[in-house]
Amino acid sequence: KPIIDNITDAIYSSRKTICVISRRYLRSEWCSREVQTASFRLFDEQKDVLVLVFLEDIPTYLLSPFHRMRKLLKKQTYLSWPRAADQPEAFWENLRKALQTGNDPSEDKIRLTVVEPQQ
Secondary structure, three states: OOHHHHHHHHHHHOOOEEEEEOHHHHHOHHHHHHHHHHHHHHHHHOOOOEEEEEOOOOOHHHHOOOHHHHHHHHHOOOEEOHHHOOOHHHHHHHHHHHHOOOOOHHHHOOOOOOOOOOO
8 A cells, every 4th residue: 555545544543643743753754744634634523633742842933834733733732742851750641641532441552553754
């Protein structure tokens, strides 16, 4: 399957998608498509299906080309690893809460699909 089909299938078959944002992530064409597809699903289904985690502080000007992500940041809570440096336990607790769906407790098992930027 083409990679874009794999990304789309993984996002739509998952309860939630976690996008771990870094400068390297922003330079990757595939990763930006991942955010785009996940945000399409978010707007399409009107459900909390996307979790944004910033691995590092990223200046706003670097987010300029990512209109959809900037829009998401204004409307949606996101997690920042650098801001959690003093309280890593709180970061992991907030991530755990962000992954909860409020549905069937048997859904607590987490399956991760990782899309890494290609060099």
